[in-house]
Amino acid sequence: MLPKDLMKGALRFQDLPRIPVFPLCISWWAFDHFGYTVMDVFKDPEKGVDAQLKTSAILNFDAIESFWDWYCILEPLGCKMQIEDKGSPLVLNTPPIKDPEDLKNMGMPDFNKDWRVNSALKSAALLKEKADDYYLFGTFLGPFSLAGMLIGLENLLLETIERPDFVHDLMDFSKDVLLKQADLYAPYLDAIMYCDPSASGDLISPKATETFLIPCFKKLNRETKNLGIDVLNHICGNTTGALDLIAGLDADAFSLDFKVDLAAAREKLTDRMALIGNIEPSLLLDAESAEIEKLSRDALSKVGQKGFILSPGCDVPLESPIKNVKTLIDVAGK
Numbered sequence: 001m002l003p004k005d006l007m008k009g010a011l012r013f014q015d016l017p018r019i020p021v022f023p024l025c026i027s028w029w030a031f032d033h034f035g036y037t038v039m040d041v042f043k044d045p046e047k048g049v050d051a052q053l054k055t056s057a058i059l060n061f062d063a064i065e066s067f068w069d070w071y072c073i074l075e076p077l078g079c080k081m082q083i084e085d086k087g088s089p090l091v092l093n094t095p096p097i098k099d100p101e102d103l104k105n106m107g108m109p110d111f112n113k114d115w116r117v118n119s120a121l122k123s124a125a126l127l128k129e130k131a132d133d134y135y136l137f138g139t140f141l142g143p144f145s146l147a148g149m150l151i152g153l154e155n156l157l158l159e160t161i162e163r164p165d166f167v168h169d170l171m172d173f174s175k176d177v178l179l180k181q182a183d184l185y186a187p188y189l190d191a192i193m194y195c196d197p198s199a200s201g202d203l204i205s206p207k208a209t210e211t212f213l214i215p216c217f218k219k220l221n222r223e224t225k226n227l228g229i230d231v232l233n234h235i236c237g238n239t240t241g242a243l244d245l246i247a248g249l250d251a252d253a254f255s256l257d258f259k260v261d262l263a264a265a266r267e268k269l270t271d272r273m274a275l276i277g278n279i280e281p282s283l284l285l286d287a288e289s290a291e292i293e294k295l296s297r298d299a300l301s302k303v304g305q306k307g308f309i310l311s312p313g314c315d316v317p318l319e320s321p322i323k324n325v326k327t328l329i330d331v332a333g334k
Contacts, residue, residue: 067138142196200237258313
C-alpha cells in the first residue's frame with residue numbers, strides 16, 4: 001500500500017495494515033540535518049527538495065511537507081521578516097495594520113511577483129514530480145495567527161474586546177489571503193495543514209475561539225476542500241476546552257498538541273475527523289528511544305487504529321537525533 005493511500009485511508013477511517021506516520025513541521029530539521037541554511041533552500045528550491053527526499057529515504061514517513069515556507073506571504077502583505085540560518089523565519093514586531101482604515105486600504109497582493117512564493121511553488125512542483133507516492137502537504141498559517149501578524153498579536157487580543165467588528169473584518173481578510181495562497185499551491189498538494197499557533201487554548205478563551213476563530217476557520221476549510229484537496233488543522237497548546245467547537249471545523253483531521261489527551265479528543269471528535277498526534281516534541285530531542293516508544297504505544301492504545309495518524313505534537317526540534325525520530329516510524333510498523 002502506497003504511503004499516500006495509507007494517509008488517505010486513515011483520514012477516511014478505513015482498516016489499514018499499519019498506522020501512518022506524519023512529519024509535522026519537520027522541514028527545518030531536515031534542512032539543518034543535511035547541511036542547508038534556510039536561505040540556501042529559499043534561493044535554490046532543489047536543495048530543499050533534496051533534503052526532503054533524503055529525509056524520506058532515511059525515516060520513511062508517509063507524508064512529505066512539500067510546502068514549508070508558511071511565512072512567504074507576509075512580506076507582500078507589508079510585514080518585516082528576519083531570516084536566520086536555522087529554523088523558521090522571524091516576524092519582526094512592525095505590523096502593517098493599526099486600525100480599520102489601514103485594513104480598508106490593504107489591497108490583495110499579487111503573490112506571483114514574490115520571489116519566495118515562486119521558490120516555494122517550484123519546490124512543491126518538483127516534489128509532486130519526484131515523490132507523488134507520498135502524501136504531499138503544505139503547512140499554511142491559520143487565520144487567527146495571520147491576523148495577529150498583520151496587526152500584532154497583543155493588539156489582536158485587545159481588539160477582540162474593544163473592537164470585535166474590526167477583528168471579524170481582519171479574520172475575513174486573512175481567510176481571503178489564505179484562500180488565494182491555497183489556490184496557487186493546490187495543484188501540487190494532497191492536503192493543506194492550516195496551523196494556528198496564536199489560537200492556542202493557552203492564549204485565547206473558548207468563548208473567543210467560538211466567536212472569532214471557528215466561523216472563519218470553518219469557511220476556510222470548506223472553501224479549501226472545494227479545490228479538491230484534504231484539509232488538516234493544527235492548533236498549538238491545550239485545546240481541550242475547545243474540542244466541542246473544533247469538532248465543527250469540517251476538517252479531515254485535527255492535529256493535537258501534546259498537552260491534549262488523545263482519549264478525550266477521540267471522545268469529543270468521534271468519527272467527525274481523524275486525529276494526528278501527539279508525542280511531546282521535546283522528547284525527540286533528549287529522551288531515550290524506549291520512552292518515545294512507550295508513549296507512541298500508549299497513544300495507539302488510547303485511540304485505536306482507525307482514524308489515527310502518529311505524529312509529534314508540534315515542530316520537531318532542530319537537534320533531534322535521527323534514532324529518536326525514527327522510533328515513531330518503527331512503532332507504527334510493528
